[in-house]
Amino acid sequence: MRDLPRHRLFWPVLALTLLLVVNVVATPSFVQVRMQDGHLYGSLVDILRNGAPVLLVALGMTLVIATRGIDLSVGAIAAIAGAVACVHIAGSGDPGSAGTAITAIALALAVCVLLGLWNGFLVSVLGIQPIIATLVLMTAGRGLAMLVTGGQITTVNNSFFKAVGTGYVFTLPVAILLSLGVLAVTALVTRRTALGMLVEAVGINPEASRLAGVRSRTILWTVYVFSAFCAGLAGLMIAANTSAADANNAGLWIELDAILAVVIGGTSLAGGRFSLTGTLVGALFIATLATTVPTIGIPSETNYLFKAVVVIAVCLLQSPKARAAVWRRGRRRPSTVKAGRA
Numbered sequence: 001m002r003d004l005p006r007h008r009l010f011w012p013v014l015a016l017t018l019l020l021v022v023n024v025v026a027t028p029s030f031v032q033v034r035m036q037d038g039h040l041y042g043s044l045v046d047i048l049r050n051g052a053p054v055l056l057v058a059l060g061m062t063l064v065i066a067t068r069g070i071d072l073s074v075g076a077i078a079a080i081a082g083a084v085a086c087v088h089i090a091g092s093g094d095p096g097s098a099g100t101a102i103t104a105i106a107l108a109l110a111v112c113v114l115l116g117l118w119n120g121f122l123v124s125v126l127g128i129q130p131i132i133a134t135l136v137l138m139t140a141g142r143g144l145a146m147l148v149t150g151g152q153i154t155t156v157n158n159s160f161f162k163a164v165g166t167g168y169v170f171t172l173p174v175a176i177l178l179s180l181g182v183l184a185v186t187a188l189v190t191r192r193t194a195l196g197m198l199v200e201a202v203g204i205n206p207e208a209s210r211l212a213g214v215r216s217r218t219i220l221w222t223v224y225v226f227s228a229f230c231a232g233l234a235g236l237m238i239a240a241n242t243s244a245a246d247a248n249n250a251g252l253w254i255e256l257d258a259i260l261a262v263v264i265g266g267t268s269l270a271g272g273r274f275s276l277t278g279t280l281v282g283a284l285f286i287a288t289l290a291t292t293v294p295t296i297g298i299p300s301e302t303n304y305l306f307k308a309v310v311v312i313a314v315c316l317l318q319s320p321k322a323r324a325a326v327w328r329r330g331r332r333r334p335s336t337v338k339a340g341r342a
Helices: 010-026 043-050 052-066 074-091 098-125 130-149 159-166 174-192 195-204 206-211 216-242 254-264 276-295 300-318 320-341
Strands: 033-036 039-042
Touching: 010 276, 010 300, 039 043, 043 052, 043 174, 043 276, 052 074, 052 174, 052 195, 052 216, 052 254, 052 276, 074 098, 074 130, 074 216, 074 254, 098 130, 098 159, 098 216, 159 174, 159 216, 174 195, 174 216, 174 276, 195 206, 195 216, 206 216, 254 276, 254 300, 276 300
Parallel strands: none
Antiparallel strands: 033 039
């Protein structure tokens, strides 16, 4: 039990639990889940569904960060994916058919893979710093999405495409099942094959891994392509939820939420070991925090400040140095008081 606070997931799980308790106190019906028309509804289901895009982006970001990288372009890639899919559906001869939706989704994901290859090329081949390489696409990607949509919000009416964001399967939202499915596949591939070990090796010491025969360039290409693919899925989910492509606002700042989810989950920005379970907890924390802000009456104009304060507090709780400093200060205070009385 004494070693429990040292576990990587202890403080993120504790913070998530405290947020849930705050919501229950503010709204006693928060934990109620009801069945209606064969579908599950409730605040907890909404948190899982709203957190699905963040979880998808955070999964890709986890592997990128594990290689000492960062991907700031995921929000723009999400916007591009939604724009490509919606424009294809709107301009097709049969915009309401399932075949059109499937083709649009495949086309959008193919474009995202190409964008991931571009990021991987800049980082692994040209040797550009990841934050600069992906910043290029972060700024240019919104322009590409605007170019695809012609600067307009493109709306579609396709039930199959809409189901990606709002549909249900086995009483659960498709968004939840899709994100958890990607999480399961990612965990299986990284923990049951050598890929996870190779990613960690590149992140811990790129030069040593190269000398050991690890093809670090291939690993970097793989993680950036996977990050772009996950961002594309998230973008399709966001666009399907509204049946529209908004190049300006779709996926806006989702890259920051994803980075926060990864860091809160215990993955170090210095690279190396990573935790997909921690990323899941971090994504749920971000989604729950977004629900908590209006629940406890925080004004909308200060919600970003409140969010920043909470995230900083959680990061400090995770820091061994910060906890040690607080512990030392707490132990010194009684002795000081006692000496003053004497």
